[in-house]
Amino acid sequence: MKIVVIGAGNLATRLALALKGSGHHLVQLFSRTEQSASVLADLVNCPFTTDLKALDREADLYLLAVTDSAVAETTEQFDFGSRMVAHTAGSLSIEVLAKHCRNFGVFYPLQTFSKGREVSFEDIPICIEANSQDNLQTLRKLAESLSKDVREIDSLQRRQIHLSAVFVCNFVNHFYAIGETLVNEKSMDFGILKPLIRETAMKAMEFSPSTVQTGPAVRNNRQIIDHHLTMLADHPDWQELYGLISEDIFKTQNKE
């Protein structure tokens, strides 16, 4: 499949590498930023452009791996004609492409990507959606060449996934950062928390998380909770979060 990747951020980088690795033909990369474009083009050994007008017109698929606001902009500024266009955004409806594209869809790999961290696409759920069965098949074939977990997910579901991902990834990572700050404050290194972080995640692979909730909040252990709140006196924001989440855990656990 002849593919043009538009974007050179974390997702574009990981996606371009995975596509290349699965034997697809990356015909061109586009990024407004020459530096990012050239770094990624080097990595995947493919020509690049920073000028939208110079976009290759003969590709089978244009993958928009750009910020949400740039998705619509790109389709306004370049006429893709009848060529297939797919965006890769969790929170954008497929409809954002309807105005300027004739064949379009969504290709959303549900994962957190960093430029500097390798990730195997094989286990990543790829959520696809398209404006026709034919286009869906095109995206399905591409997705299945990368991953064994390909799912047809509509825009409302994808949005809900993205919302859930904010909780289980972004917010979770922030709590890792809070944990790191707290142990550092008492002259300990973050390493001491790592086996716990790993096991907590692994447990969620095996059990439904609500059935394995532990900690002082489950039984509303006031002695520990109040002491922890006191210890957070220098971090009023975290103190507030601690109280609210503890209440929410107690309510959730005692509803079930």
Place this chain on the structure above:
Amino acid sequence: MKIVVIGAGNLATRLALALKGSGHHLVQLFSRTEQSASVLADLVNCPFTTDLKALDREADLYLLAVTDSAVAETTEQFDFGSRMVAHTAGSLSIEVLAKHCRNFGVFYPLQTFSKGREVSFEDIPICIEANSQDNLQTLRKLAESLSKDVREIDSLQRRQIHLSAVFVCNFVNHFYAIGETLVNEKSMDFGILKPLIRETAMKAMEFSPSTVQTGPAVRNNRQIIDHHLTMLADHPDWQELYGLISEDIFKTQNKE
């Protein structure tokens, strides 16, 4: 080493199994609940009692793996004489043992334990503290027979670890549960989030979490944040949490 384990909960179970597996001599188990005591005694092939007065008086070490409030109670109700006693609680000071014991310490394996899930002690940080260098050596020897990560940690530090663990384990697990509820609400299974959960944890093993924070909050992407808040209208508690944590992420990331 001849050890009596007091308690038959998650930690007592996992600890008794690990001690047995490392060749220690479990001379007796104690639990107030006959059912729990007999199940665990069966597992580790060891006698048990539910009567504190019938506690073996010849052990080298009594490990108190009971709820926080039961630690002091146990030492009030049984005279350990000069025998070594250690509690296993994150939030209790070593001083809780000082009133009734002569040789005492803390043996705190930093992990989340479930009766039904096997866990290798080898990588679990074991935090030790004792009222004398001799007693510290006793605990260190025991800890090193189970784990390659043994650390001398004082009561203030251990309390801070426990507070951190509430964030990186209990609160994180609650957010997994929120994610599960949200995807279920739109007819999707929790499995779709698992690769993301795993990768988020694995990334924290490799990088300092605050340096790899992603998501709409980092750049204060109001369009996505406001949309997510609207989507959480049926979950006002989660809506409030979403707003507060997003603000905290933005503040934290833009301070550094």
